[in-house]
Structures are given as structure tokens and as C-alpha cells.
Amino acid sequence: MIIVIDGLNKDRYTGLLDQMYQLRARVFADRLGWDVTVRDGKEIDQFDALDPAYVLGVNDDGRVVACVRALQTTGPHMLADVFSDILRGEPPLRSATLWESTRFCVDTQVLERGKSRNSVSYATCALMAGSLEYAKNSGISDIVTVIDPVMNRVLQRSDCAPYGYVGETTPMGKVPAMAALLDCTDERIAKIRAFAGIEGDIFLDPARCEALADPVEQAPMDVVDDSLEFYCREQVAQATTEEERVAAWALMSRLRDVGMIAGRERLVGGYR
Template identity: 75%
Template sequence: MIIVVDALNRDKHTQLLDEMFRLRARVFQDRLGWEVDVRDGKEIDKFDDLDPAYVIGVDDEGHVVSCVRALQTTGPHMLADVFSDLLDGEPPIRSATLWESTRFCVDTERLGRGTARNSVSYATCELMIGALEFAKNSGIEDIVTVTDPLVDRLLKRSDNAPYDYIGTPKQMGKVKALAALLDCTDERIQRVRNFAGIHHDVFVGADHVEPKMAAEVAA
């Protein structure tokens, strides 16, 4: 199940965001060894203060199992201001119809293997579909994503391969980082859906998930 949290509704879903930031800390600091700012177990950076949109995947119990952040490229963003070395001296691409996708991660500890629901493969593809459909429906034509070789391979295996790359990969922590371009077309979305066998609407209202989380905390 996919939920979109943005500037219009983020104040209503602080618990969901809190769990998302904790997942990011486990993935980007603990697993990948990136130099990220983690406080109180949560990875939050200055770009989270710029009212990005978050596409968040939750499991049947309402726990965050995947997430990705979407941010406009017309202002500050990671490729321009943090990962500029990837550009090999070229200026960053800026466009109202090109958004940056970063902090793509999946909770491999909570999810199982295989392709069934609540597996890593299913959650990864569902997040890709949700992110692409959110982007397309928001008038975004292309996505630039700062990612690593593992996620790049996941994109290719899911029939969601980037159509181009910007600059060259550079070492970041334990892995290399690279900048890839994806178009937000119906054709790309359908390829991922066919690969994963996901043909239903992946989106669910946050009001459907938050009560489950609150009930578990109360218990």
C-alpha cells in the first residue's frame, strides 16, 4: 500500500514520517555507510525542510517498509548541492517538469524474500509504481535519481531501467553513487506492473493506516 505525504498533509502524519526517517537511518547510515545526519535514530537532512513529497510504502500492519523522496529541481536539491561531483563539472539540469528522487529504500529486515505480498521484491516494485504514478499525475515528465549500483540493478531487473545517466559514478561511503534519468510514462509504469504482477490501485489513504499504527502503540 502506498501513501503520499506532502506539505499539505504532513502535519497530520507525523507518526508515519517518524517511522520513515528511522528506516532511512538504518539503511543509509547502518547498511550503506553514507555520511548522513542521524539524530535520535532518525535520518533527516536540510532537503526535508523544503516541503518535498514522500511516497511511502506500508505493510498490512501499517508499518513503513519503503520510501522515496521527491523534490523539485528548480531550487536546492541533492544532485546540485551535495552530489555535484557526479556531474563532472556540468551544471545541474533544472526544470519544473524534472523532479529529483532520492532516499529510495526498502526495509529488508521486516520484509521477506520471494515475490509475494510483503516481500522485498513486491514492496520495491509497488514503491516504483507509486512514485511513477504520483509523478505522472503531478505533471512531472522525468525523474533524476541519485542512487547506488544495487538500486540501479533493481531498476533494470524490474524492467524499469533508466533511459540515461548524468556524469559518472563516484564513491560514497561503502558504495558508489550515480545519477540516472527515468521518464514518467504510462509505458514505463505498465512495464513495472507487468513484471511484478501488480494491476490494482496501489494507493491508500493515510487515514486507513494511521489508526493501525496508533492502536499498536497503545497496546
């Protein structure tokens, strides 16, 4: 199943992101021998600091088994700033409706062969379909992706052949690289789904997403900030409308639930 993590919710899914970075290290550094930076077992580059969107495939155990990164082309991105030799002097493509897809990989150590739901083939197609659906629903019309000839053949076999290429195939380290173009259309998504036998919604439902989020840590009572509690009580006291009063109590309740202010007994008994 697919989950999307971006700049809005990344702070709630640091555990899944760590799994993703570790998977990228195993694939791109260990297996493919790319010249990438790995620290503490995680492959992270400068583009991860730009709040990209990550489309992750997770198995039934909640483990990240596939991932891809989506980044806007209107700012820094890999084809413009790392793989520019592919362009042969031509300017990079830049458009608000064109995203760059990079760091596409699946966990071949965990996934099976064949075409079962837990196979490399199924996970690859589900990730492709999920990333295209997410892009289309976000108003993106096309994707440019830097791939090697092996991945190009995977796309062709999965009935997801690129509709065009940018620049020329160029040696990049141990393997040649090319920039391929994919359109985010219902037709392309349907072909991928049909090839892999994917039916129904492939995105995790809200309850499952919540279950995979980082646990909320309770603040120990000996570090509770009395000034925060005082602020909450002041907001309740100064509320001039029922809407403001309800909002103030809702904030107080939330802070109490996570242990940042005192419990209900003190709030109700002492201050209300």
C-alpha cells in the first residue's frame, strides 16, 4: 500500500523516512555502487532538504519496501544540477506542472519474485501507479526522471514506456543515464494497474496512516510548563464568543492529553 509524506506531515513520520533513507543506502550505495553520501546507514542528499514529496510503498507489517522522491523542477533538482551532462548544453525543463522523479527503488531483499502481492514486480508497479496518481491529483501533467537502461526496460515491460527522452544517454559512473518523460494520465495509470493486476485504492486509509505515524511522547510532569497552563487559562477567561471559548478549551484539552499542562482535575477543580 502507498503513503505520501511531504513537507506538511514529515515531522509525524520520521520512522518511515528513516526506513526509506536506509533502503536507499542499501540499493544505491551497496547494490548499485553509486557515488552517494551515506551516514549512519542512511542515504540523504541536498535535495532531501527541499521538502520534496516521498511516495512510499509499505508492506502488511508497516515496513517500507519501495520509495520514490518527487521534486518541483522550478527550483534546484537533479537533472539541472547533478545530471546536467545529459542535457548536452540545453537548458533544463522547468514548469510548475512538471515534477522530477528520482531515487526510485524497491527492497529486493524482502520482496519475492514473481507477480504476487509481495513481489518486486507488484511493488514496483504499485509505486509507479501510486506516484502517478498522486502527481495527477496534485495538478501535475508530466514527470521527468533520470534512469538507467535497466529501469528503462522495466518501464517498457510494465506497459509504462516513456513517451520521450530529454538530451542523450550519458555515462554516469558505472552505468549510463538518460532522462525520460512520463505523462500523468489515467490511460498510463490504467495500463500499469492492468499489467500488475492492481485493483481498488492503493493508498493507505487514514486509520492505517495514523497507526504508522511516530508515537506521541508524553511530557513528564516534572517538566510541565506552568506558563503554558497560565496562557491557556487566560485564553479561556478572555474569550468573548462561544466559538472562542470552545477553541480555547480544545487547545487546553489537547495540551493536557500530551502531558504539556496539568491534568483535568487541577484545571477543573482549581481554575474553572
